[in-house]
Amino acid sequence: MSERTSPISRFMNRRAQETKDGELSRRDFLRMAAVFGLSISMAGNMLGLSPTEAEAAVDFDWDKLAEESPFEIKNLLIELAQKDCGAGCNYINAGRGNPNFLNTTARKGLSLFMLFAAEAAEKDSKQTDVGFRRSKAGLAAELDAFLKKHADEPGAAFLKKAMDHVETGLGMDQDTAVFQLVDAIQGDFYPDPPRILPVTEAAVNQYVSKIVFQNQKHAKYKLFATEGATGAMIYLFNSLKENFVLKENDTVAIVTPIFSPYLELPVLRDYGLKTVNLHYERGKPWAEDGPELQTLAKSEVKALYLVNPTNPTSMSLDKQTVMRIAKTVQTKNPNLVVISDTVYASFVDEFHTLCSYIPDNCLGVYSYSKYFGVTGWRLGVVMISENCIVNNIIARLSKTEKKQLAERYTATSTDPATLTFMQRLEMDSRQVALAHTGGLSCPQQVAMVLFSLFELADTENVYKGKIMGILKKRWDALFTGLKQKAPDGPDLTRYYALLNVQDLAEQYHGKDFAASLPKDHHYLEFTFDLARREHVVCLPGAGFAGPEWSARVALANIGEQDCTDIAAAMRSVLKYYYDEWKKKG
Structure with a gap:
């Protein structure tokens, strides 16, 4: 470096020594070096690494990286894909969940x-x-x-x-x-009442009856308009904590694979919950005497979280499993609180929800984001039955806890003990003191009404057919490119595809090679090599509590040709691994 840049040189030399001493990770050093314009090979040389070793080092501390949310990893993958793509090259981002279709x-x-x-x-x-x-x-x-x-x-x-x-x-x-x-x-x-406007509740209730309950008879639900499913999740988590329904060290069960925030939120210090994962696989209903239902039967399990239809596996739970969960709750664990996220119910022809079978246990969540292409509008609702069991749980709290809650809600109620959980949820969403100016913005609620009325007027489900047709073409293109028969059935959303990389490896190059992958590579390397070598961004399935060697492809945000190209990219990376494996003998 020139004399003019010597302060930077001295700074980086000190950081290099810290890295050698183990005080700074190689990944952080190499990222820091990139900020000052040093190439990977030049920065690696400062650590005594060969260009190949430096390239590997910038591939991060895999075990540490595996602890991060897949949506944080996505940002690194995008950075890699863009950087190595170069001018005039377009990378494929199959990591985002928002659709590229929308209702006009x-x-x-x-x-x-x-x-x-x-x-x-x-x-x-x-x-x-x-x-x-x-x-x-x-x-x-x-x-x-x-x-x-x-x-x-x-x-x-x-x-x-x-x-x-x-x-x-x-x-x-x-x-x-x-x-x-x-x-x-x-x-x-201001939104008046803050919970939801009467015209909005009337329209959305009918919409939910069609989409979530498929026009079948169901319990009466009250609705709370929220900023998408994100707002619904946070409000529910916070109110369940504030009202001592879920306490620190309580155990919650989670149906997996699942949208990663349902895995990440419970263990935050804010909530301090213990989690147990219950794996669900298409075509394998939970047995009545199986470990999943035995877990739900335990009274120490206080809540169940599920996204149904699922993200990332894109399927609705089978009727047998749903009914067995409901029966277990009714007969073995009647105070179990269920957060049932039904965001993808719009995309299936066959759907069975726990909200139909155990409505009083369910806190339903729905968002308009995916079906109408309104992720930026933030349109969602919480659905709570009039006889919600959370009201009973609160009524049985200790005198000390009831006193604390009376103090919390005294500014908004002359008789806090009579407040329903829905009322508490609404107040808690604005930290009680600002409840009178709470609620989802009124223009957003009008949008929600019109989207609801559009769907209700579409008695032949023409729009749904078009959207599902778009996704099916992408789905078929992906699996054709992978040289596989595309899974089919009325329970599939096809919004995402969760692909087992080891299964693909075995399909293309045999069992021995597939078995070697975990020995020769960290599972995150596959998605990183997709980004770096093929300019394709897919999320690691492990971040959703899926198989370690799996990748989630978001089909809603890409085109048919992209799906074909992603399949080719996956085959290419696996061929690269296979060639390296063959060289080792």
Whole structure:
């Protein structure tokens, strides 16, 4: 280095010595060196490493990296894929869960309704740019006239159909419903009530009946509008803790593989829960005397977390397993609290939910994000039955715990002991003191209503068929590229594919080679080599409590050709490993 850069040289030499002394990891040193423009080989030379050893060192401390969330690892994979891809090269990101498809009709309706609301506010105004909050009288007739005037505008026909359903399907007074929607989309008032607007609850309840319960008779649920499933998860975890329903060192069971935050949140210091994983595999119903149901039968297991249909394995739990879980809870562990995440229920033709069989035990979670392509809108709900067992658990708390809760909620209730868990959840979402200004933003709730009404109007499931058709083409392209028969069935979402890398290795190069993989490589190396060598980002399945040698491919965010290319990339990396293995004899 030149004299001008000697301070950097001295700094890096000191860091190199710290690395040799074990005070700094090779990975961190090499990343630091890259910041100052040093090549991997040059930085490796400072540590006495050959270029090959330096390249391996930048591959990180695998065991330590394995402790990180797959979504944090994703950022490293993207960095590698972009860096090694170079100019004019596009990497494939199959690590993200948001879809690249979206519903346009409801969006057009939303835009047109926003125009109506703005013009309605200006009706009695004589000042440019200034409107006033409207009363509800006559608003429905005004909207009807507006839609006739704009009949040829995009979204008008849908809005007319949606408003007709509000009257005939939801059974709401038209002026009342239109006023709530106009006031909400203007966003000129706090969400009132904060839990959910009445028109939103009516529409979403019908939507959930179709999507989650497949129009079958079910218990009555109250809804709490949230910022997607993310908000729902955090609110539930926090309220269960604050109300002493789940206490430090309590045990919770988790159906795996699963969306990784359900694995990561319970063990945070905030909650301090113990976890036990219950593995579920397609085509293998849980036996009545099997270890999974025996675990759920234990009274020390206080809660069950599941995503159904699953992420990352893209299937709904079979009816037999769902019914056996329900029976076990009813007969052996009636106070078990179930968080049932049904985000992917929109993507299957056959679905069985615990919310149908043990509604009082279930805290349901649903998000519109995936089906309508609205991950950025943050639209979700918590579903809680009117006879939720959490209310009973709170009623049986110790005097000391009840006193603490009375102090917590005294600012918002004259009789805190009578508060339901749903009311506590709503208050806790804004740390109680700000509950009066809580709730999901009103324009978001209007979007939720219109997406719900779109689906309810689609009695032939045309939109669902289109979305599932898109995913099936990608699914088939991936498995064709892998030289496998694509799994099929009404229980599959095809939103993700969790691929067993060792099975692929055996398919292409034999059992001996497949058996050698864990001996010669850390399982994370496969996804990192996909990124570095093939410019493809897939997430390690182990981060979802799946098999160590597995990779999750998110099909919703990529095209058919991408799926074909990913399959080729996986075969290429395995061929590279195979050639190296053959050289060793």
